[in-house]
Amino acid sequence: MTKIEVQIGNKKYIVMDDRKYTKTDEWAKLEEGNRVRIGITDYAQKELRDIIGVELPEIDSEVSKGDVVATLESVKATGDVYSPISGKIVEANERLLDEPELLNTDPYGDGWIAVLEIKDPDEYNKLMTPEQYIEYLKKRKH
Amino acid sequence: MLRTLLLDYHVEKLGADTGEFGGWIVPMKYTSSIEEHMAVRRNVGFFDVSHMGRLRLKGSDVISFIQYVYTRDLEKTKEFFLSGPTLALNQWARVKDDEMLYRISDEDWLVVTNAPYREKMINYFREIIESRKYRVEVEDLTFKYAMIALQGPKAPEIMESLGASWASDLRILEFRMNEEIAGSKYYLVSRSGWTGEDGFEIWGESKAIQALMEKLIEKGVKPCGVIARDSLRMEMGFVLGEHEYGEDPLKFPCALSLRYGLGAIDWGKHGFVGEEALRTCRKEGVRWIRVGIKMKKKFARIIPRQGYRLFIEGVFVGWITSGSFSPVLKRGIAQAYIDSRYALFGEPVDIEVRGKLYSGKIADFPFISK
Numbered sequence: 449m450t451k452i453e454v455q456i457g458n459k460k461y462i463v464m465d466d467r468k469y470t471k472t473d474e475w476a477k478l479e480e481g482n483r484v485r486i487g488i489t490d491y492a493q494k495e496l497r498d499i500i501g502v503e504l505p506e507i508d509s510e511v512s513k514g515d516v517v518a519t520l521e522s523v524k525a526t527g528d529v530y531s532p533i534s535g536k537i538v539e540a541n542e543r544l545l546d547e548p549e550l551l552n553t554d555p556y557g558d559g560w561i562a563v564l565e566i567k568d569p570d571e572y573n574k575l576m577t578p579e580q581y582i583e584y585l586k587k588r589k590h
Numbered sequence: 591m592l593r594t595l596l597l598d599y600h601v602e603k604l605g606a607d608t609g610e611f612g613g614w615i616v617p618m619k620y621t622s623s624i625e626e627h628m629a630v631r632r633n634v635g636f637f638d639v640s641h642m643g644r645l646r647l648k649g650s651d652v653i654s655f656i657q658y659v660y661t662r663d664l665e666k667t668k669e670f671f672l673s674g675p676t677l678a679l680n681q682w683a684r685v686k687d688d689e690m691l692y693r694i695s696d697e698d699w700l701v702v703t704n705a706p707y708r709e710k711m712i713n714y715f716r717e718i719i720e721s722r723k724y725r726v727e728v729e730d731l732t733f734k735y736a737m738i739a740l741q742g743p744k745a746p747e748i749m750e751s752l753g754a755s756w757a758s759d760l761r762i763l764e765f766r767m768n769e770e771i772a773g774s775k776y777y778l779v780s781r782s783g784w785t786g787e788d789g790f791e792i793w794g795e796s797k798a799i800q801a802l803m804e805k806l807i808e809k810g811v812k813p814c815g816v817i818a819r820d821s822l823r824m825e826m827g828f829v830l831g832e833h834e835y836g837e838d839p840l841k842f843p844c845a846l847s848l849r850y851g852l853g854a855i856d857w858g859k860h861g862f863v864g865e866e867a868l869r870t871c872r873k874e875g876v877r878w879i880r881v882g883i884k885m886k887k888k889f890a891r892i893i894p895r896q897g898y899r900l901f902i903e904g905v906f907v908g909w910i911t912s913g914s915f916s917p918v919l920k921r922g923i924a925q926a927y928i929d930s931r932y933a934l935f936g937e938p939v940d941i942e943v944r945g946k947l948y949s950g951k952i953a954d955f956p957f958i959s960k
Contacts, residue, residue, distance in 0.1 A: 458602060497607075498624045498817075500915050501891025501922075503944070519944065521893050521922075523623045523915045524817045548891065 454582050462490040463582055464556050468532070468575035471584060475556065476532040476575055479563070484533055484572060486517070487560045488551060491585060496522040499551045504540040505562055511537065513571060518561050520551065533571050535564035591615050594640040595796040596736055599803070604813050611816050612705030614641035623817035624917045630785050630822055631918060634742030635814040636806050643708030644735060644793065645701040647715075649726040652699050655719065656691060659863060661845070663856040667693040672763040672782055676854050678711070679864030683844040683871055685835035687711055688854070690782070692765060700731075700778070704831050708732060735777050736799040740806070741789035741814075741822075748809055749790060752802075757781070757790060772805050774798040784819070786826040786960050824914040824923055827882055827955025833896060833912040834880060834925055843878040843927060844871040851955070878908065878927040882953040883939065889948040890921035894941045900926060901940040901947065907932040910941065918958050928952065 449466040463469075467477035473492035477485045493499065501521030511517050517531040540562045544550060550559040566572060576584065592614045600606040606617035617638060619626060629635040647656070656664050662676035674690040687707040692700035703711045712728060719726050740748065749757035752772040757779060760766065765780035776794040783789040792802065807813070820830070829835055829848065836842045845855070845868060855868070883900075885892055894913040899906055908928035916923045928939070935954050940947040 458605065494607075497619055498622050498915075500624075501893065521891055521915075523821055523893075524618070526893065526895060545891075 452578065452582065454585055456586060459494070461494065461585060462556070463578050463585070465578045467556075468572065468577065469581035469584075470530065470532045470575060472530045474529060474532045476572060478569075478572055482566050482569070483538065483563055484535065484566050485560050485563050486529075486532055488520075488529060488555050489581075490555055492527075493552045493555045493559075496520060496524070496527050497552065498523045499548045502544040502548045502551070502561075504542070504544065505537045507537055507540060509537050511535065511564070521548075529561060531564070532575055533564060533566050534568065535566035537562050538565050539563035592641070594638060594736060595733075596638060596640065596800055596803070599800055600638060600813070604807070606813070606815060609816070612641055614705055616641055617813070617815040619815040619817050620813045623815065623821060624915075626812055626814035626818035627821050627917045629812040630742045630787055630814060630818065632743070633812070634740065634744040634748055634789075635812040635818070636803065637739045637741070637814050637816075637819055638736070638803075639739050639791070640732075640736040640799075641705040642732075642737060643701075643703030643705065643711065644731040644737065645703065645708075645712065645715075646729040646731055647699045647701060647726055648697060648729070649724070650697055651724040651726050652697055655715075655722075655724040655726045656699065657859070658722070658861060659715070659718065660689075660691070661855040661859070661862055661864075661868070662853065663859040664691060664693075667691065669693050669695060670765055672765060672780055674854070675850075675852055677845055677850065678714075679845055679862070679868065680837050681864055681867060682839040683846070683864040683867035684837050684839050684842055685831075685845050685848065686714065686837055687831065688829065688835070688850070692778075692780070694767070706831060731793075734795075735793040736796045737791060737793045738799055738803065739783050739785075739789060739791045740811070741783045741785045741787045743788055745787070745789040748806065748811060751809060752805060754779075760790075771802060774801050776802075784828060785822040786956060786958075820912075821914045821916065824912060824925070825916050825918060825956060825958045826960070827925065827957065829880075829925070830912060843876065844868065846871045847876045847878045847880060847927065849880050876930055879930050879933045880911070881926055881928050881933055881935070882955050882957055883910070883924040883926050883941065883950040884919065884953045884957060885922040885941075885948065885950045886938070887921065889950070892941075892943055892948050893922040894924040894926075894943065894950070899942045900928060901942060902932055902937075907939065916957060922950075923957050924950070
């Protein structure tokens, strides 16, 4: 698992090479069996900054790709997290309820949001690779 | 989109994250809006507020003109003092803008407008001047001078360390022109601000303002962005256009419902725009009043946002106008209009957030003790 530092203008964004990405700045990481862990990227947390509250999904709820799976309360605005994939929520990171700042300090690690059980591995494979996400970041307006 | 002359400095040298505010690209935050907010409350910080409108009014009829435009009795303003904030109303007693006025002399005044309303107010002033034949000239200084706000309990100390100890002698709302700070000249320095803390607002040519910012950074003064500026004004219960007030009588209650405070309306004064509608509103009593909402500790991390509805016992009683997070109180706070029959300070109220109800308390302003 390598950290890639992407320089855009005078800002640096971290992209991890061991997972997949979406255009709405979520990451998805396939774990054993058919479990996928999801979270937000370094770019997303830098845009939001000062995340002070999180609304997590309910365990056993079914989500479709693109559904709002979590809501992040930052000082500036409320941000929606869209599920990168369809599946059933089997775990939600309760630690974020008391320590939402983990989303800012460790978005790829302890700031994970949920784990889903997926049925369609194809859907996961179609997500952006780290390289594709980096290209996408470079094209965005800063 | 307008850009302040110093925006590149903020982005390249100070690492500002930018965003849009009132038609301008401005620094949103530098490090963290919560850090910036607390720097102003405990220490000292500075904001680039060049996006606000700066106008000069000159002529033999300035006083008659401003007495007609604003709700405050401005005749009483002392020379070299600011007056305000005060309200410019439209004919329906809705607020066009809330502004500060500076008296240089009887025939020479300055006005600071809110960023999104600068052009509107210039056009409005010119219309009135023409139709009522006032001998007044309006000069837009917004692009001539940049403006920063140095705010926080240590602001006077910082001014002293820059060789401007005369600044500590300024009384609240007093101003001076063409003064020197650390070897550069500045158009105006006032003891004023919008954060609830002690501090100064400084106007100058962009080179001089940049030099000042560099010196402030050297002295460890924190640069602060517009997100912190918003959470600071929220804690004080100050209002923002298009949130707590606006010109549309179908969207916003009359100016009296605003409970603006700060002596913005002088009931003893007659002959200003919107007076008739305002006095009618006063006579009939208000349907809505502006209050504060403080989230209950259990829901500290929920921020009510503009438009969210309020309920008491399942009855719709009002709506949120602005919401933010108070780093001092460590919880979400908001401003709202509540049906005057339910506006009981200290009583709980339910806020509908994404389909669920969360409770807060109806509070008066300011949220924090000052």
